[in-house]
Amino acid sequence: MRTLEELRVEIDRIDQQMVQLFEERMQVVAEVMAVKKAAGLPILDASREEAVVAKNTARLSDPALAGYYERLIRQMMALSREYQAKLMEE
Numbered sequence: 001m002r003t004l005e006e007l008r009v010e011i012d013r014i015d016q017q018m019v020q021l022f023e024e025r026m027q028v029v030a031e032v033m034a035v036k037k038a039a040g041l042p043i044l045d046a047s048r049e050e051a052v053v054a055k056n057t058a059r060l061s062d063p064a065l066a067g068y069y070e071r072l073i074r075q076m077m078a079l080s081r082e083y084q085a086k087l088m089e090e
């Protein structure tokens, strides 16, 4: 069995990757906002969000994680909308 310290080192490594991916996603989201603003499109696209949830949930190898992942990706998109709304005001 791995020690708690070893496991936390691994979690830190994973969190480091996730923070980079989060930042990368939000940078793309900022570009999406600019495209939507120029085209007069609303920030929310509910059908796209359902497709994102379905597509990525299906990619999980452990179906027991589906509910947790769904909450994570939905929250990610809620933050994305919040960020877009803030940028649109600027």
Ligand SMILES: O=C(O)C(=O)C[C@]1(C(=O)O)C=C[C@@H](O)C=C1
Residues within 6 Å of the ligand: 029, 032, 043, 044, 045, 046, 048, 049, 052, 076, 077, 080, 081
């Ligand atoms: O794809 C878009 O239209 C986006 O604005 C990006 C995004 C996302 O973060 O994935 C955010 C808001 C929309 O409701 C749908 C998806």
